[in-house]
Every structure is written in structure tokens, then in C-alpha cells.
Amino acid sequence: xxxxxxxxxxxxxxxxxxxxxxxxxxxxxxxxxxxxxxxxxxxxxxxxxxxxxxxxxxxxxxxxxxxxxxxxxxxxxxxxxxxxxxxxxxxxxxxxxxxxxxxxxxxxxxxxxxxxxxxxxxxxxxxxxxxxxx
Numbered sequence: 001x002x003x004x005x006x007x008x009x010x011x012x013x014x015x016x017x018x019x020x021x022x023x024x025x026x027x028x029x030x031x032x033x034x035x036x037x038x039x040x041x042x043x044x045x046x047x048x049x050x051x052x053x054x055x056x057x058x059x060x061x062x063x064x065x066x067x068x069x070x071x072x073x074x075x076x077x078x079x080x081x082x083x084x085x086x087x088x089x090x091x092x093x094x095x096x097x098x099x100x101x102x103x104x105x106x107x108x109x110x111x112x113x114x115x116x117x118x119x120x121x122x123x124x125x126x127x128x129x130x131x132x133x134x
Contacts, residue, residue, distance in 0.1 A: 064130045067123035071116055080105035 082098040090098070 061134060062130065065123070065126045067120055067127065071120040071123060075113060075116065078106060078109035080109070 080102045082101050084094075084097065084101070086094045086098070
């Protein structure tokens, strides 16, 4: 069969090519738009003449609060070894006393560690807030 000069275009590849072209144009526009941060328009052209006569006063930025160094130090492992006098072999009452002491000790240590963690998280939150406000 003879060719009639008909060109067959795949619609999906055509859409893909046009979508890539649109993305490329958008990226170029963004890149070029970033170069012109303060274009000289008529509204700010009258201020350009007087820019040398204006003195700038340095604005002091608030300092960024950092967490206390004590909160950043590693905590020692809790020393919850029972040091009371016990008989050999230990009686049931002494075992309960020892276990109760160790349980209270570990619970208190966990509470202290959690308190330090909360204080550190609050300090880091203050630091992040100060950085974001800049």
C-alpha cells in the first residue's frame, strides 16, 4: 500500500512532551524571578534618590536561647542496690523489703529522667521558636 503522507502521533507521548515543556518553562520563570528581588519600579524609584541620606540603625536581634548544658549531660545509671542488713538466707519479709526499695528507687530515677527530658524538650522548643522568628 502506498504512503499517503499521514503522520501518526501518539497522544500519550504528546501529552508527556507538552507537560515536560510546561514544567521546564515554569522552572525557568521561577529561576529568573528569583534574580529580581527588588525590581526598580516607579513606586520605589523615588526612594532610590534619597537612599544615601537615610542612615540605617542596626536592629538588635534577640539571642537564640540554648538548652542548659546540665540538661545535655548524660545521666548516670541509677544505683538502686539494696544496702540494708539481711539475714542469710533472706526471709520472705526481707525479700519484699528489698524489692520494694528497688522498685521505689527505679521509679524515682525514671521520674527524674522524665523531668529532665521534659525540660530539655521545652528548651529545644524555645530554641526552635527563636530561630523561626528570625
